[in-house]
Amino acid sequence: xxxxxxxxxxxxxxxxxxxxxxxxxxxxxxxxxxxxxxxxxxxxxxxxxxxxxxxxxxxxxxxxxxxxxxxxxxxxxxxxxxxxxxxxxxxxxxxxxxxxxxxxxxxxxxxxxxxxxxxxxxxxxxxxxxxxxxxxxxxxxxxxxxxxxxxxxxxxxxxxxxxxxxxxxxxxxxxxxxxxxxxxxxxxxxxxxxxxxxxxxxxxxxxxxxxxxxxxxxxxxxxxxxxxxxxxxxxxxxxxxxxxxxx
Amino acid sequence: xxxxxxxxxxxxxxxxxxxxxxxxxxxxxxxxxxxxxxxxxxxxxxxxxxxxxxxxxxxxxxxxxxxxxxxxxxxxxxxxxxxxxxxxxxxxxxxxxxxxxxxxxxxxxxxxxxxxxxxxxxxxxxxxxxxxxxxxxxxxxxxxxxxxxxxxxxxxxxxxxxxxxxxxxxxxxxxxxxxxxxxxxxxxxxxxxxxxxxxxxxxxxxxxxxxxxxxxxxxxxxxxxxxxxxxxxxxxxxxxxxxxxxxxxxxxxxxxxxxxxxxxxxxxxxxxxxxxxxxxxxxxxxxxxxxxxxxxxxxxxxxxxxxxxxxxxxxxxxxxxxxxxxxxxxxxxxxxxxxxxxxxxxxxxxxxxxxxxxxxxxxxxxxxxxxxxxxxxxxxxxxxxxxxxxxxxxxxxxxxxxxxxx
Ligand SMILES: Nc1ncnc2c1ncn2[C@@H]1O[C@H](COP(=O)(O)OP(=O)(O)OP(=O)(O)O)[C@@H](O)[C@H]1O
Ligand SMILES: [Mg+2]
Numbered sequence: 001x002x003x004x005x006x007x008x009x010x011x012x013x014x015x016x017x018x019x020x021x022x023x024x025x026x027x028x029x030x031x032x033x034x035x036x037x038x039x040x041x042x043x044x045x046x047x048x049x050x051x052x053x054x055x056x057x058x059x060x061x062x063x064x065x066x067x068x069x070x071x072x073x074x075x076x077x078x079x080x081x082x083x084x085x086x087x088x089x090x091x092x093x094x095x096x097x098x099x100x101x102x103x104x105x106x107x108x109x110x111x112x113x114x115x116x117x118x119x120x121x122x123x124x125x126x127x128x129x130x131x132x133x134x135x136x137x138x139x140x141x142x143x144x145x146x147x148x149x150x151x152x153x154x155x156x157x158x159x160x161x162x163x164x165x166x167x168x169x170x171x172x173x174x175x176x177x178x179x180x181x182x183x184x185x186x187x188x189x190x191x192x193x194x195x196x197x198x199x200x201x202x203x204x205x206x207x208x209x210x211x212x213x214x215x216x217x218x219x220x221x222x223x224x225x226x227x228x229x230x231x232x233x234x235x236x237x238x239x240x241x242x243x244x245x246x247x
Numbered sequence: 248x249x250x251x252x253x254x255x256x257x258x259x260x261x262x263x264x265x266x267x268x269x270x271x272x273x274x275x276x277x278x279x280x281x282x283x284x285x286x287x288x289x290x291x292x293x294x295x296x297x298x299x300x301x302x303x304x305x306x307x308x309x310x311x312x313x314x315x316x317x318x319x320x321x322x323x324x325x326x327x328x329x330x331x332x333x334x335x336x337x338x339x340x341x342x343x344x345x346x347x348x349x350x351x352x353x354x355x356x357x358x359x360x361x362x363x364x365x366x367x368x369x370x371x372x373x374x375x376x377x378x379x380x381x382x383x384x385x386x387x388x389x390x391x392x393x394x395x396x397x398x399x400x401x402x403x404x405x406x407x408x409x410x411x412x413x414x415x416x417x418x419x420x421x422x423x424x425x426x427x428x429x430x431x432x433x434x435x436x437x438x439x440x441x442x443x444x445x446x447x448x449x450x451x452x453x454x455x456x457x458x459x460x461x462x463x464x465x466x467x468x469x470x471x472x473x474x475x476x477x478x479x480x481x482x483x484x485x486x487x488x489x490x491x492x493x494x495x496x497x498x499x500x501x502x503x504x505x506x507x508x509x510x511x512x513x514x515x516x517x518x519x520x521x522x523x524x525x526x527x528x529x530x531x532x533x534x535x536x537x538x539x540x541x542x543x544x545x546x547x548x549x550x551x552x553x554x555x556x557x558x559x560x561x562x563x564x565x566x567x568x569x570x571x572x573x574x575x576x577x578x579x580x581x582x583x584x585x586x587x588x589x590x591x592x593x594x595x596x597x598x599x600x601x602x603x604x605x606x607x608x609x610x611x612x613x614x615x616x617x618x619x620x621x622x623x624x625x626x627x628x629x630x631x632x633x634x635x636x637x638x639x640x641x642x643x644x645x646x647x648x649x650x651x652x653x
Binding site: 053056058059060078079082083085086087091093097099101102106110111113114115116159163 | 249252255256259263559560562563564565566567568569570571572573645646647648650
């Protein structure tokens with residue numbers, strides 16, 4: 001019996017905008033086991049980011065239950081949630097959210113600053129390793145404004161890896177990347193997943209979903225499909241099949 | 248370890264937000280420096296007034312016509328004519344606590360020697376005047392009581408008058424000059440005294456027998472003032488009461504009527520002037536407080552706006568695992584570092600400005616410790632509070648709300 005790392009029940013999230021109420025999530029339930037690689041698909045505005053933010057302990061649901069690793073989110077204090085975000089979760093934002101005027105390396109180091117168990121040498125080593133993984137070693141001294149959109153996205157990915165999380169939540173992490181780079185990133189995720197890291201990956205590209213075990217499709221705040229992927233593609237293999245010179 | 252990390256983060260943020268740091272510091276620096284400098288000027292002038300007045304002879308007593316108006320700079324009673332020569336004679340006769348006493352009448356006018364022309368003031372007095380004012384003579388001699396009785400046309404002049412009407416370095420004693428077209432013989436030159444604290448040139452005077460000034464220049468029979476010396480400083484207050492009693496009965500004032508004259512000892516004068524410079528200090532404190540307030544509002548604005556601007560940053564830091572307390576601590580450290588550094592620079596600037604004012608503008612200054620403490624505390628606390636308060640609000644948000652902040 002695999003461990004349930006994420007369990008949501010009748011989760012609702014409403015945004016009150018003056019007289020109107022936006023129902024971003026209308027009562028959804030599912031469980032994700034440890035080690036799964038799940039993609040969440042759906043059209044724009046269907047509630048994908050809203051869901052992922054709650055899963056990442058960045059936002060609170062309006063109602064419903066969210067259990068993370070067997071503990072109800074409601075029972076956790078703000079500080080405990082911060083610790084979970086710091087040590088267990090790697091979160092990649094749809095809009096990157098890098099610190100301006102701060103080098104890529106320092107951006108990647110950021111989560112480790114809030115972990116007092118990590119010494120400053122270790123912090124640097126781990127950040128360099130993470131940045132190497134996303135192929136940005138030569139650019140690690142550049143600030144976000146000196147990086148392309150795709151490069152900024154890769155810095156954000158490196159930042160989500162640096163704390164050796166048990167679960168990575170990625171919101172359109174390949175949205176700004178060309179196919180080749182996107183596949184490279186997917187192969188990193190597949191590799192991490194093989195090591196046992198749970199991955200929840202929001203995307204609207206069906207070909208990206210093919211790299212995952214399971215796909216959950218949202219529409220208008222409801223789950224309309226939740227299916228296992230029988231034929232999981234290997235990103236490394238797909239990468240090899242791509243024509244060498246793409247541009 | 249955690250604190251060390253936060254210190255590093257705060258330090259990086261300060262370097263990262265150079266403009267904000269500089270602007271905030273500027274607000275603090277100017278606030279602190281201006282308060283210190285202004286209060287130093289206020290305190291300095293207060294002290295210098297005190298020393299000047301006591302140097303003028305601390306047992307001097309002045310009697311002016313008119314009710315007490317408490318204004319030290321009001322001239323000699325204007326055209327109130329309630330003080331007469333009889334008053335002078337009665338006081339002189341009845342008061343045994345006075346060692347010297349002189350009537351005083353004064354008038355502005357032109358001092359002329361040939362083609363040299365100088366506007367000055369003539370004081371009509373008796374020979375006691377020099378003893379009361381504690382002035383000596385450079386040359387010549389004082390006129391006598393006989394000269395007073397005969398309303399003789401003799402004068403003593405101050406150095407400024409000498410410089411202006413005898414520009415060729417001629418010996419003035421024995422020369423004839425004219426004051427308002429009336430010829431006088433110069434019989435002496437007064438010792439040089441320089442400027443007093445109020446910027447008055449004490450050497451720009453002409454001294455003559457009061458009878459001469461009354462009859463020949465002003466054509467009046469009342470007095471502008473009576474000046475006297477108490478036999479000692481300790482007797483001065485008692486002498487004031489005595490003179491007041493004598494004058495009240497002389498002026499036939501009933502118990503319910505107010506004095507129609509003002510008697511003051513130097514002691515009182517000192518306190519009057521002190522209270523005037525107290526007013527000056529209050530004024531400067533008010534100006535300083537306003538600059539402190541403006542500085543404070545500036546600091547507040549910059550801190551508040553910059554923390555607001557950084558709400559996204561706060562959201563991100565919380566999203567990657569920063570606790571509310573970490574965020575608060577970071578902003579607090581930032582605010583403290585900026586405010587304290589600004590405060591110290593402000594104190595340095597304020598002290599340098601004070602030295603500059605003293606050296607180059609020749610204004611007396613005296614730095615008050617309380618001005619340093621208050622201005623530093625106000626600016627630093629404002630900076631710290633407004634760095635902390637918005638950060639506290641932002642760090643209480645859910646990370647995603649803070650991240651969404653525009
Ligand atoms: N903070 C908010 N305030 C008000 N409405 C919000 C807020 N966040 C999301 N919504 C609304 O909730 C709905 C779902 O938004 P969400 O960002 O989850 O969509 P999404 O599936 O991620 O879309 P996309 O693919 O464009 O990123 C939208 O209608 C959006 O307008
Ligand atoms: Mg989204």
